[in-house]
Amino acid sequence: MKTNSKLLSAPYTVWMTLFIILPMLLVAWFAFTDRSGAFTLDNILSVGQYSNVFLRSIWLGAVATAVSLILGYPMAYIIAKLPAKRQSVMVMLVMLPMWMNFLLRTYAWMTLLEDNGLINAALAALGLPRAHMINTAGAVVLGMVYNYIPYMILPLYSVLTKIDPSVIEAAQDLGANDKKVFLKVVVPMSMPGVISGITMVFVPAVSTFIISKMLGGGGNLLIGDLIDMQFLGSAYNPNLGSAISLVLMVIILICMGIMNQFDEDGSSQEGGLML
Amino acid sequence: MKKAAARLYTFLMFLFLYAPILVLIVFSFNDTETASRTVWSGFSLKWYQKLFEDRLILEALRNTLIIAVAAAAASTVLGTMAAIGINSMKRLPKRVMMNITNFPMVNPEIVTGVSMMLLFVFAVGLFGGRSLGMASITAAHITFCLPYVILQVLPKLRQMDESLFEAAQDLGCPPAKAFFKVVLPEIMPGVVTGMIMAFTLSIDDFVISYFTSGTTQTLPIYIYSMTRKRVSPEINALSTVLFAAVMALLIVVNVRTAKARGQAKEERR
């Protein structure tokens, strides 16, 4: 399987160059040119106007990631401790909602969160005051958590099940009770999964535009909304859109770089994608 | 005590995950003229009727399926070939290829979508003609499916005993034939999983299709336009049908794997 099989990947290389590398270069080109094609830094500089949008996106994305981690870790842990047969069923049940269309699921939250929606109807029936939930930052975070928490649970579960049971026994043998075993052995050993999970939630959360549109109303614009507007929306300006996209990519690369500092042996890349 | 807490937590989590879906399903049967999403007026199947009569939906569905099949087929073949090639590369080129492969997965979808839109629109500038349509969507889908296929096939290649391929040749089999008779069957689970993943990713894709479709409608794009207009419970009916289809598919898959597992256990005895 030596010399000639390397050529088998040639078509793939060509494809990727054409459809990944070339487009990215185009984005960069558009970002640094204006409508007439002349080089300019204006686009990049005017991205600064939208710094509040960037901050909001990063903030909401970070909050959603943190909430997903806090809520997702116990779930992953519970599933990992189940008997083996039940585990695959449970994992499937966690995955199942993701097979429903993303838009429809987000749409469904509108039904629940609206001012005259189901949750408020239930509150009213119980005699409790109504809550204004739709079109708030909170609703956007909720939408993010809802859509992406399976991407947090799966890598965590994957890593937790791979922990060698004799290491747990060794810790007990050396005098650790259940709490200490969890804090001093399980948590540190699950770090690659945590990092995978954080990456797989933060990236889509920070760059979404549908969730912010449907659950956030107009007042919670995120980076994704901005980009959408520049390419397919009213304010048609592909150059500015490209510039914003470029900045978004850089931000994400920086965040991933920071994350990789915590993952010295590269193990998160293997433990992560259990799709 | 701990078990009770675990059960409660699991229940709450599943409530959270499934509540919106249940709401959608229940209200798809809502008998109402005012298309209210929240007030129940009785049981009816009329939204399902309207759904199946909706030409646009059926066309969108047709487009979606054509694209998904084409994208799955192309990315599976291309991706499997690529995985074999990558597997026999030396360290440095392998790393480069893996980085290229991983890139679309860590890149936000919106940036990938936007970049492809630029590509196709730009290509119009050079070659003229229709730029965005079924072809551009399919090409885009193939592109984001490829990494997933490769990531499913590559581990199977690595796990496979290298000496199987050599044993076949040792027994007189030419390399190409040896591949089809020995390697392919071994990596088939990975290839099949990759193909299924590509198919589902393609069917469900919204963001990238949104930017590369022009006027063509895929199902997710059509759904998006429906949600913008806040139209009828037809959407609920659509959700329910999709959910039922997915459930059925998963049940079938699970029954088959459980059967296979049971058979394997019997043979071992």
Add this chain to the structure above:
Amino acid sequence: MNNTIISLKDIAVSYDGEPVLSGFNLEIRDGEFITLLGPSGCGKTTVLRTIGGFIKPDAGEVFFSGKNITALPPHKREVNTIFQKYALFPHLNVYDNIAFGMRLKGKSERQVKETVHEMLGMVNLSGYAHRGVSQLSGGQQQRVAMARALANEPKVLLLDEPLSALDLKLRKDMQVELKKIQQQTGITFVFVTHDQEEALSMSDRVVVMDGGVIQQTGSPTDIYNEPENAFVADFIGESNILDGLMLEDYSVKFAGHKFQCLDKGFGTNTPVDVVIRPEDIDVVQADSTHITGEVTGVTFKGVHYEIIVDVAGFKWMIQSTDYRAVGDRIGLSLTPDDIHVMSKSAYSGRFGDYSTFSDEMEEDMAATEEAIESGEGQADENQL
């Protein structure tokens, strides 16, 4: 002078509905190096894990220095375990692994540092304190596991086949090291292995087990020289196990000859099992005063020749520095000392002769013979 430190009383354990141990009793003395020896599945690891607390017995009790610890969880027992695959914490370096137990107990960092370096010295790994565990070889990992357990100052150390993953020469070195450490520290070692040579070379006492039942307990020399039944005789070293008849005290008949022996107490004209070690047999001229047979196989082993002799259909094995060719007729010479008599047991007749060494081969050969006789072994002409 009986300082029993661990006592197992009537322990019953089952796995998946199958009983592994039942009515199991064992007393372990303080400061001894005791080995549980037996084939896989005999229950030796189960006994170890029951002592460690990782298995709760279905019945019976475990005592530690007189106290009933049956209900005590592992982290509260004063025993430490060396796991078969070492179970080092991959996210900690060597120093932190060894310090783990001490830090749980709340010892000061100064004490920890002192003990860690002392332990590293004891296992000959000084200077490795800040290495990552994945960078260590198997033998080094094993020694770190030792250091980690010993740093906890346990009264009893449980070792679950700790040397099985090491290669031969390293294993021999580690056997010496372990014995040294045990004698130095005076800690009770409970060692589990399926390698009888290992058991004989390291232990003060050996407990031979099969099918969850103790077959014999004794010092290595006792187990080797005076096995109590055919299982022990077959499991330990090589042995020719023959059907015999105990005529009276000190006199036994087998292989068609009458012999003087050193055993008594079996009654008169009692069927017995007779054990003769291959290295005890002298090769002499074939004549009527000796057992005679024809040589069917000779293998050069370096240290000696392994000669298979067919004596009236039963194949013996002799280990001798004298060479004999295949086909030679030879005589076997035995002194009374070489003959060891055992009572018949459930194991009698189970171990056959030296036509094969392993059970698997023996079964497959027997099955093949049967198949050929009944005509199944013939190739089907239609299939060709």
